[in-house]
Amino acid sequence: MKTYSAKPADITRKWYVLDASTMPLGRLSTRAASLLLGKGKPQITAHIDCGDYVIVVNAGNLKVTGDKLNTKKYYRHSGYAGNLHERTLAEQMIVDPTEVIFHAVRGMLPVNKLRDGRLDRLKIYAGAEHNHEAQKPEIIKDEK
Secondary structure (H helix, E strand, O other): OOOOOOOHHHOOOOEEEEEOOOOEHHHHHHHHHHHHHOOOOOOOOOOOOOOOEEEEEOHHHOEOOOOHHHHOEEEEEOOOOOOEEEEEHHHHHHHOHHHHHHHHHHHHOOOOOOHHHHHHOEEEOOOOOOOOHHHOOEEEOOOO
């Protein structure tokens, strides 16, 4: 019996829509990362990018649990001594809510040569509208 190995020509990619206002940040990002990796497909192969496209809408209405709005911090550094800047999740949501979801999903993907290509297939929108209706995306509801 031979082991199946997917080839790039055999990959078919579907489009999925996740609503950030219906599920918490952690559940949303694990679901998006799983779809980007292609974990639910039977032909998953570790060294071939078998994942799908993911559209996240309503990033501006993101749900978080507990006191994460005030305690979760985002750091950035300019490269100069003493220039470490920090923002809380609430401040980052005002500046750019799409960056919060991008950062969470990026942290859940494996660090390898396929990560940038997978992140290119992640489309995040602050509002409820997106411009990918021609691809006929499938809406994923939260199971809980």
